[in-house]
Amino acid sequence: MAAIIIIPGVALAGMLLDNPLKDPDQSYIVLIDTLLPPGLRGIILVGLFASLMSSVDSMFNSLATLWSIDVYKRHLNPAAGEAGECLVGGSRFVHALDRSANGFRATVPDGLSDGLASTGLSLILLHGVPFRKPRLCPFYPKPLLDGTLSDEPRRPQIKEIKERMMKLERRKGNRPVTGSVLPHLQLSDQSPKDVHDHMSYWALVALPAATPEVREEPTHISVPSTRALWLNESVDANPAGFMPPPGSREFAHLHADGSWHFLVDETLVSEILDKGWGERHPWYDRGVLEVMVYAPRDLEEAETVKAVVLESIRYASKGVVIPFSKQPEKEVEKL
Numbered sequence: 336m337a338a339i340i341i342i343p344g345v346a347l348a349g350m351l352l353d354n355p356l357k358d359p360d361q362s363y364i365v366l367i368d369t370l371l372p373p374g375l376r377g378i379i380l381v382g383l384f385a386s387l388m389s390s391v392d393s394m395f396n397s398l399a400t401l402w403s404i405d406v407y408k409r410h411l412n413p414a415a416g417e418a419g420e421c422l423v424g425g426s427r428f429v430h431a432l433d434r435s436a437n438g439f440r441a442t443v444p445d446g447l448s449d450g451l452a453s454t455g456l457s458l459i460l461l462h463g464v465p466f467r468k469p470r471l472c473p474f475y476p477k478p479l480l481d482g483t484l485s486d487e488p489r490r491p492q493i494k495e496i497k498e499r500m501m502k503l504e505r506r507k508g509n510r511p512v513t514g515s516v517l518p519h520l521q522l523s524d525q526s527p528k529d530v531h532d533h534m535s536y537w538a539l540v541a542l543p544a545a546t547p548e549v550r551e552e553p554t555h556i557s558v559p560s561t562r563a564l565w566l567n568e569s570v571d572a573n574p575a576g577f578m579p580p581p582g583s584r585e586f587a588h589l590h591a592d593g594s595w596h597f598l599v600d601e602t603l604v605s606e607i608l609d610k611g612w613g614e615r616h617p618w619y620d621r622g623v624l625e626v627m628v629y630a631p632r633d634l635e636e637a638e639t640v641k642a643v644v645l646e647s648i649r650y651a652s653k654g655v656v657i658p659f660s661k662q663p664e665k666e667v668e669k670l
Contacts, residue, residue, distance in 0.1 A: 398431055399424035503639060506611035511629055518558050519596070519616055519627060526593025526630040534637055538564065538589060538644055546658045549648060554588045555580060557596070563588035564644075566651050576651030578625060586651040587644060593630025595640060597647040612639065 347366045348355075356362060367379055403424035408415055415423070511524035526534065539551045539562055548570050554563040556578050564587045566572055576598050578585045587597045596616065599607075604626045607613045616625040631637040645658050 395428050395431055399428045402427040503606055503610045503612065503642075506629070506636070506639075510611060510614070513594075513614065513627065515617060517617065518561075518590075519625075520590055521592045521594040521627070521630050524630065524632060526632065530631055530633060530637055531593045533634065534593065534631065534640065535562070535589065537637075537641065542644070542658060546648070546656065548652065548656045549658070552585065555583050555585055557588055557590070560591045561588045564648075566648070566656070570652050570656060573651055573653045575624070576647075579623065584651075587647045590630075595628045595630075595644070596625045597628060597643060598625055599643070599647050599650050603643075603646055603650075607643065612643075 343366050344362055347362050350369075351365075356365065367376055371379065403420040407423045408420055412419065508524075512522040514520045514522055525531075542564070543549050543551055548567045550565050550567060552563050552565040553559075554561040557563075563585045565584045566577075566586055568584065572584065576586050577583055578588075578596075578598060587595060589595055604615070607626055607628060608615070613626050613628040616623045616627065619625070628640055628643050631640050648656050648658055
């Protein structure tokens with residue numbers, strides 16, 4: 336990297352010994368204009384703009400996160416919810432965008448900086464407030480096809496899920512050791528054979544038998560020893576509730592070590608993490624929005640894991656599929 340930065344400047348200094356530049360900041364531009372053909376100049380320009388966009392995006396997202404979490408949430412309004420944090424972070428983003436546009440006026444043609452700011456504001460209105468993890472904004476209005484914002488609230492659904500999942504007890508003991516590379520497996524405190532057999536029968540045999548909308552299928556994302564649960568194609572589903580690849584209806588899978596991977600609402604993910612029951616997938620920030628739930632060590636812990644399995648079904652099916660709802664109460668107790 337040092338060579339890439341230093342060598343062009345040294346080369347230009349050698350070329351312009353008799354006629355040095357008045358503004359050294361123009362060195363790179365002069366070097367490109369002098370030595371490169373028109374087509375290659377365009378490629379270099381595209382690369383520069385791409386680098387600039389990436390840097391600005393990261394800076395604005397960091398600013399919104401730091402302001403909403405470390406300042407607003409911690410010192411100004413500790414009782415703020417996720418929706419409030421998102422709106423505060425977004426307002427700070429808009430302010431920073433406006434300030435940046437003002438700074439551009441000295442270096443770009445008239446009107447261009449205002450156009451950049453207007454474009455940014457339009458993107459905010461159409462796609463939501465830029466934030467470190469957009470899924471942390473479950474109450475933000477959803478954009479419609481005509482560009483307007485839907486006022487359909489999602490708060491009651493999230494509140495209902497929170498009330499169910501807040502009953503999780505804290506997991507006893509230390510967190511197990513897990514792998515940092517793929518496949519994401521649990522390396523210590525794995526399920527004893529009797530507990531693993533119990534969970535396998537309950538999730539992969541009894542559950543599909545009692546819930547026709549759910550079936551066992553080979554996993555499409557993990558190792559061959561993993562056994563997966565799929566939602567039938569006839570069910571109107573939540574696209575965010577399934578694992579890669581596109582078109583898959585796999586919403587949960589069980590590893591041979593007894594651990595599970597699920598896709599559930601972000602609120603439930605936070606509850607699982609806070610109570611020590613699991614961790615995010617190593618590629619969570621790359622779009623693999625799965626959470627690992629640790630292998631149950633006894634039948635009591637298995638009951639907690641079962642509750643998360645059922646929540647993942649509700650999440651994938653938009654709450655339409657209610658497991659065991661078609662089975663007599665005594666039959667459910669046997670499962």
